[in-house]
Amino acid sequence: MPNFPPPDGSTESHDGRGDDPRPGSGLEKTDLELVKRAQRGERSAFDLLVLRYQHRVIKLVARLLRDPAEAEDVAQEAFVKAYRALGSFRGDSAFYTWLYRIAVNTARNAMASRQRRPLDYEADLGEHEQASVQSRLRHVDTPEAVALSDEIQQTVERAIQELPEDLRTAILLREVEGLSYEEIATAMDCPVGTVRSRIFRAREAIDRNLKPLLD
Amino acid sequence: MTDQIKEQISALLDGELPQNELNLLVRRLERDPALRLAFGRYALVGEVLRAPGGALASAGFAERVSVAVAAGESAATSAAAYAPSTRRRRATPLVGAAVAAGALFAAVLLLVPEQAEQLQPARIAEPPAPAAVAADIEASGAASPTPARSQRMAAYLVAHGEYSTPIARRNVWTGVLANDPGITRVSYEFSEAR
Numbered sequence: 001m002p003n004f005p006p007p008d009g010s011t012e013s014h015d016g017r018g019d020d021p022r023p024g025s026g027l028e029k030t031d032l033e034l035v036k037r038a039q040r041g042e043r044s045a046f047d048l049l050v051l052r053y054q055h056r057v058i059k060l061v062a063r064l065l066r067d068p069a070e071a072e073d074v075a076q077e078a079f080v081k082a083y084r085a086l087g088s089f090r091g092d093s094a095f096y097t098w099l100y101r102i103a104v105n106t107a108r109n110a111m112a113s114r115q116r117r118p119l120d121y122e123a124d125l126g127e128h129e130q131a132s133v134q135s136r137l138r139h140v141d142t143p144e145a146v147a148l149s150d151e152i153q154q155t156v157e158r159a160i161q162e163l164p165e166d167l168r169t170a171i172l173l174r175e176v177e178g179l180s181y182e183e184i185a186t187a188m189d190c191p192v193g194t195v196r197s198r199i200f201r202a203r204e205a206i207d208r209n210l211k212p213l214l215d
Numbered sequence: 216m217t218d219q220i221k222e223q224i225s226a227l228l229d230g231e232l233p234q235n236e237l238n239l240l241v242r243r244l245e246r247d248p249a250l251r252l253a254f255g256r257y258a259l260v261g262e263v264l265r266a267p268g269g270a271l272a273s274a275g276f277a278e279r280v281s282v283a284v285a286a287g288e289s290a291a292t293s294a295a296a297y298a299p300s301t302r303r304r305r306a307t308p309l310v311g312a313a314v315a316a317g318a319l320f321a322a323v324l325l326l327v328p329e330q331a332e333q334l335q336p337a338r339i340a341e342p343p344a345p346a347a348v349a350a351d352i353e354a355s356g357a358a359s360p361t362p363a364r365s366q367r368m369a370a371y372l373v374a375h376g377e378y379s380t381p382i383a384r385r386n387v388w389t390g391v392l393a394n395d396p397g398i399t400r401v402s403y404e405f406s407e408a409r
Contacts (some may be wrong), residue, residue, distance in 0.1 A: 027230030033237060043284065044245035050280050051255040052228065054272040055262040062270035071270055079280045080287055149271050156263045174229060175264040181231045200225040203257050204218075210256055214274060 026180060031095035039086055046086070050079055053096060057103050064107040074110045078103040151213055159206040170195055171202035216249055224254050228261070251277075 031052075037045035057078060062071035082102045089098055160168060166188070173179045173187060181199075185192045223240045226232040232240065244250050255277060262271070 025230060030227060030230040030232065030237070033234075034241075037241065042241070042245070043281070043288075045241060046284065047251065047277065047281050048227075048241070048244060048254060050277045051251060052258050054255075054277050054280070055259060056266075058272045058276070059262075059266060059269045068270045072273060072276060075272070076276070076280050076283055080283050083284045084287065149269075152259070152271065153263055153267055156260055160264070172264070175261045181226075181229065196226050196231065197222065199229065200218075200222040203225050203260055204221065206260050207253070207256050210260065214256065214259075 028094050032091050035086065035089055035091070035095055038083070039089075046083055049095065049099075053099060054079075056096070057099065060100065060103055061107045064104065065110060070110065074107050075103065077110075078106040081106060148213065152210065155209050155213060156206055159209040163202055163205055167198050167202040167205065170198035171206075174199050216247070216253065220250065221253055224250060225257055228254065228257050 031049065034045040034049050038049070054075070058071050058075045061075045061078065062068050065071055065074060078099070082099050085102070089095070160171070163171070169188060170184060173184045174181075179187065181192045181195045184195045184199075188195065220240070220243060223232055223236055224244070227237065227240060244254065259271070
């Protein structure tokens with residue numbers, strides 16, 4: 001059984017706080033608000049939760065499955081399951097923690113199903129043929145995605161470096177360190193409103209570079 | 216899309232949007248796909264900064280999920296429409312029987328006796344009656360008690376009787392026979408003859 005990453009989605013590159021909902025944090029409250037709306041039938045509220053967590057869930061599932069091609073299907077299934085089970089979400093844990101469990105279970109089921117498949121055509125192939133098929137599958141499934149992912153990565157990093165100091169600090173404290181606006185305001189010795197504005201301007205500057213890649 | 220709204224989206228993403236701004240923004244996001252795209256791109260920036268490398272959702276992933284959710288929802292709605300609740304399930308046989316019996320009874324009431332030449336004796340009207348009884352029937356002018364329509368109705372009852380309860384079936388049969396003067400007379404006179 002693979003080692004599952006922690007539900008906070010943390011990686012080795014930082015302390016893992018990120019924008020992960022901490023108990024009582026604004027993010028958790030916002031998620032809960034969106035969940036409540038979705039529970040009342042506002043599907044657009046659930047769409048926002050999908051937009052917020054789609055990359056994280058896909059990253060998680062891809063790591064578990066070790067198959068980027070299958071990751072989106074499984075992630076989609078996880079989101080659909082989450083929506084159907086939304087009525088049972090009581091807010092005892094953060095929404096992402098709950099979603100994380102669903103995603104992990106869905107990935108586990110997918111792996112089990114893969115192992116149960118009666119006809120594994122790869123087993124009938126020789127080593128060379130198997131490698132060739134794998135190689136072709138990877139090329140068919142991921143080259144554009146990998147290239148785009150790399151390009152997005154580089155674009156964001158470049159855009160961050162080009163930001164004015166105050167904007168860069170604000171966005172990194174928020175996104176990487178996971179500080180609240182109030183904590184950032186204290187750290188940067190400025191009003192909360194200014195923090196909000198700086199973070200927005202930082203995102204806008206990055207987005208201007210990112211948008212052409214995604215359109 | 217104004218900067219003010221985009222700033223609200225940014226704050227929403229961080230969980231820092233005041234409640235009074237949240238309601239309006241969520242409604243705006245619901246209406247405006249461009250705003251949702253901006254929300255998605257802002258989320259992507261955060262994801263890239265927090266966890267570099269690895270897979271990212273392809274463009275349109277969230278939309279596909281939304282479509283899948285909607286499809287599942289409509290399928291569930293359809294299933295619910297075809298899967299009656301326990302209470303409805305309990306009521307269904309009675310309601311069905313009542314409707315069937317009602318329809319049949321109405322059809323029976325509409326039956327009009329047909330001309331004598333069109334009439335044929337039905338098996339049910341062929342009791343091993345004495346000759347006197349048969350002669351009496353002929354004299355009464357109702358020699359053929361079961362008209363063709365009644366025969367069709369009888370055939371219908373035989374074919375579709377499974378959809379009604381025994382009591383309802385019996386009631387409808389009684390209706391058919393009660394409307395057949397010949398049968399009534401035969402039964403009465405036959406019993407009298409005995």
